[in-house]
Amino acid sequence: MAAKDDLGRRGEQLAVEYLTERNHVVVDRNWRCAEGELDVVTVSGDMVVVVEVKTRRSMAFGDPLEAVDARKRSRLWRLARAWGVAHPEILRGRSVRLDIIGITGGESTGFDLAHLEDVR
Template sequence: MADKDTLGRAGEDRAARHLQRLGYRVLDRNWRTRTGEIDLVVAAGDVVVVVEVKTRRSDGFGDPFEAVDARKQARLWRLAMEWIAAHPDHVQGRRLRIDAIGIVGADPATGRLEHWEDVA
């Protein structure tokens, strides 16, 4: 596994723990289709949330949230619709939201974590 993949996986693990501490239940991780991948799908109460996780060793190449541009947001919505079609039982009576979590630090377990809700 490449170093970048290891960093990304560690960031996703931390994001999942963060969301679980907030009361979310992880429904899916790294869900893939031909058109892309969803990092995390979580649920709490009346909401299902598709979460994009961006992990960076430093902000030298920009803030992680800069990568969640309009094109990425549109792709996340398309993927969310595909996930819903494949998992209709999980969304009945719930609304859908797209969130992003950015983690910056050499060690994702201790780096700065920001959680932005409703990014798309």
């Protein structure tokens, strides 16, 4: 289990680096409440971006982006609303969108990153 956790942490770090290179400002990581956890929350211009990061070593079990189904997206939107209630000073005057970043690979093979923006 520790190797899976390490891969997930590495994937989240790669996602944060990717986002900051694209002028996102990270305002929260691994934010938790009673309903669950948000991986990364950024601000990009007038947008708060809630980012779900899925990392896998390979595509053997499918594309990591496919792991975020309608049920999971609905849960992420509920969590985004809870985050907004907890952080009104950041949310004020901004819209919210949900992005998904899928990462496959490993340290020895390199990583591939796919970014889906504004997922409903």
